[in-house]
Amino acid sequence: MVAALRTRAGRDPSDRGLSDLIGELATRSDAFAARWARHDVRLHRTARKRLANRVVGEIELTGDALDLAGDGLTMIAYSAEPGSQAEDQLKLLATWSATARPRASQTAGTSPPSAGPGSALAGNRPAGSADVETG
Secondary structure, three states: OHHHHHHHHHHOOOOHHHHHHHHHHHHHOHHHHHHHHHOOOOOOOEEEEEEEEOOOEEEEEEEEEEEEOOOOEEEEEEEOOOOOHHHHHHHHHHHHHHHHOHHHHHHHOOOOOOOOOOEEEOOEOOOOEEEOOOO
16 A cells, blocks of 8 residues: 555655645554655556356466556556466467357458457456456
């Protein structure tokens, strides 16, 4: 939490409300004051995510965050470790998806979107997938 506040304060040093909050936390909490004084800024740019999919079952992917400059948005790209079971599951999903959709795309006159094996984008989940809470 301290690193996130420090990052936010660095992005907008004129935010009076945030400055007041940090000052209040620092005076009321010795633990916060000690952490703030260390000047640590560690953003979690990667995370592991477990998804449940009706075709391949549970699949564990690594998400890498990319901030989109000027938009205030973050895009997360999910991938599987090379040679892992998750990579095999993504390959199977890519094959399944390519064979399950040709009729629909031929009817519409378009080709199905292609996604390289071993990667998936946030918001563009394989059919039937859902987050599974871990920890």
